[in-house]
Amino acid sequence: MAKKLVILGGGESGVGAAILGKQQGYEVFVSDAGAIKEQYKSDLQVHQVAFEEKQHTEARILAADEVMKSPGIPDKNPLVKKIRAAGIPVISEIELAYRFKGNSKIIAITGSNGKSTTTSLIWHICRHAGWDCALVGNIGYSFARQVAEAPKELYVAEISSFQLDDIKTFRPDIAVLLNITEDHLDRYDYKFENYIASKFRIIENQVAGDSFIYCADDEVIVNYLKNITPITNPLPFSMKQEIKKGGNIKGDQMMIRVQEERVSMSIYDFALKGKHNQYNTMAAGIAAATIGIRKEKIREAVKTFESLEHRMEYVATVRGVEFINDSKATNVNSTWYALESIEKPTILILGGVDKGNDYTLIEDLVKEKVKAIICMGTDNSKILEAFSAIVPKMVEVESAEEAVQSAFSLAAKGDVVLLSPACASFDLFKNYEDRGDQFKQAVKDL
Structure with a gap:
């Protein structure tokens, strides 16, 4: 019998998950307490997915084998509490997408600030270097919809802490952690340490051979790393110290050393201005070098990147x-x-x-x-x-x-x-x- 997948939330991530779930043989039901946008309703109808809006039929939801919850729904939501109390596994959309991604690679980016810019820049570099890649997660399509409708060999995914809260097996080949500052504390019982732990879940399933790119100038990250031992290949970046393996900026020169090839370029050539964007550019350059993109391609792409709408x-x-x-x-x-x-x-x-x-x-x-x-x-x-x-x-x-x-x-x-x-x-x-x-x-x- 088909596994029953209930999806809470009929937005981009919910509908993407519904399309993928249906394609993979699940019996899918989408439930949204609010109104579902017309475009998403027609997506669900085209794929013959059962859905309800402006209500939650509890009996049907609690009969699920698994529930995928949209990232916007907090754990303190009464319905979510009932689902957990009933012992029904709750997953996020990136977890579902991960199960069916095949042999594709994932570069996943998280952090309190600069995620969208860094994700877009990594995607821009990879595309410029000829990779068949997609921009997914919090920007662009939902990861699940992309896997269902147009699978790629590489997914560059912007991941929020809310999406990481409900992963089980999700594992990026390359994880990028830009920074951690107090944000969304209302979702983490106003405890900063809960939010920090949530961000670090991006590496919890990584294995030897995977890479972890992180900011060595971020005290929160560095202090947390003292208590855990990532088994992956660590690639820090910094403006304050020279890094043997990873990246740093000294004076006006960025230097990236990942594999044999070194990438160096002047910060005056970066398309993105401002100190924070120098950090974002280092992270993106290291990610690109880690998947073997040549230095001239990285340099060209960093020079030609256009910044995002609504971001400076x-x-x-x-x-x-x-x-x-x-x-x-x-x-x-x-x-x-x-x-x-x-x-x-x-x-x-x-x-x-x-x-x-x-x-x-x-x-x-x-x-x-x-x-x-x-x-x-x-x-x-x-x-x-x-x-x-x-x-x-x-x-x-x-x-x-x-x-x-x-x-x-x-x-x-x-x-x-x-x-x-x-x-x-x-x-x-x-x-x-x-x-x-x-x-x-x-x-x-x-």
């Missing part, structure tokens, strides 16, 4: 005022990186849904660079409290249009208006893309 994206210069869209900055650390890379006086647009933010992290940079803060959220009390003593001008607004007009009125020629909210977007927008798009539209309307 230049929008326009209006009467000498530069506008930058960094809507993807949904935590304080991302905003720290954004401010760190800007040289001009800045009007900063902050705010949204706070995930337990500690604004003292950016206090020094705000003092040094920020002349005004525009608070764009339904509850700005925490931001006002954190900065009203150090920023001469604080303004509260309730839309992207208001934020842009207000920022523009406060800006002088040579200033930068930076949207880098440090918060999730769900109070006023659909998601961070919607927030960034509305910001860009408002700039064009000036």
Whole structure:
């Protein structure tokens, strides 16, 4: 008899898993407490997958042999608690995809910041070098849908801690851990150590011969590594020390040593600017060298990469005022990186849904660079409290249009208006893309 697979959540990962599950002979049922988007409904209908929306039929869900839970659903959800209490195994979509990937290789990237940029850069280098590869996970297609519809020899996967929480056998050939800073603590009982352990699950199934690329300048990572012994090939990267095997930047030169061939290039040739992107570029270069991509291909690709939409994206210069869209900055650390890379006086647009933010992290940079803060959220009390003593001008607004007009009125020629909210977007927008798009539209309307 076919194994019953119940999928909670009818978004990209849920529908991707449903398509793959059906293809592999499971009896699949998708259940979503909210409404399922039309495009996803038609996907499910085409593949003859049974589904329900705006409700959960508990009897049918609890009759499952296995449940795949979308990453957005927390463990404290009452239905998830019942499923676990019934002893039904819960997996994530990347676990399902992994089971059916065949002989393909996986490069998996996680970290609190820079995941999307690094994943896209690795994919760009691999594609440039002629690999048949796909960009999957948190960006692009869901991993499961890609495996079902267009399998590749290499998957470059952006993986969140939520996806790692429910893996069993998932094992990347190359694991990349960029950094770990306090984020999503609301999902980890407000315990930082739970979140750290979750990120490190990316290497828990690795075997000798696999590689682990990590930042040797990240104290959290280095301290955690003292208590565990990865059995894989460690490839650290650093700006503070010379690395024998891995990568480092000394002065303005990046040096990568993985196999026999060494890759060196000037940081001034990197398409991506800012110190944090030098870390991302090192990680991507090491990953590429590990799968045997030649140094000239790595150099060419690093020079030609275009940065992502909503991540330090230049929008326009209006009467000498530069506008930058960094809507993807949904935590304080991302905003720290954004401010760190800007040289001009800045009007900063902050705010949204706070995930337990500690604004003292950016206090020094705000003092040094920020002349005004525009608070764009339904509850700005925490931001006002954190900065009203150090920023001469604080303004509260309730839309992207208001934020842009207000920022523009406060800006002088040579200033930068930076949207880098440090918060999730769900109070006023659909998601961070919607927030960034509305910001860009408002700039064009000036």
